[in-house]
Amino acid sequence: xxxxxxxxxxxxxxxxxxxxxxxxxxxxxxxxxxxxxxxxxxxxxxxxxxxxxxxxxxxxxxxxxxxxxxxxxxxxxxxxxxxxxxx
Numbered sequence: 001x002x003x004x005x006x007x008x009x010x011x012x013x014x015x016x017x018x019x020x021x022x023x024x025x026x027x028x029x030x031x032x033x034x035x036x037x038x039x040x041x042x043x044x045x046x047x048x049x050x051x052x053x054x055x056x057x058x059x060x061x062x063x064x065x066x067x068x069x070x071x072x073x074x075x076x077x078x079x080x081x082x083x084x085x086x087x
Contacts, residue, residue, distance in 0.1 A: 023049070027058055035064045 005025075012021065030048035033039040034055075039047060045055045059066050 027055075030055070031058055031062060031064055034059075037068065041066065 016024075027048040027050060030039065030044040030050075033047065034041060034044035041052065041055065045052050048055060050058075056066060058064075
């Protein structure tokens with residue numbers, strides 16, 4: 001799908017060409033959709049047209065958690081592990 005955006009010139013960085021701006025907008029959109037749970041990590045990488053390492057680096061740069069588990073889920077996983085492995 002192709003999407004056309006009309007962005008006022010005064011809102012754009014001075015020395016950024018439209019191709020790099022488009023790539024940056026795709027990455028930031030993918031980060032937001034991933035952070036909100038609307039896209040998986042793989043889908044976000046595909047959306048942004050970047051590899052997983054680039055995407056993970058961007059997550060780190062913008063302090064976006066890549067682990068979507070709460071403390072209760074982690075505790076339940078530990079208990080299941082302990083039960084299976086008799087720790």
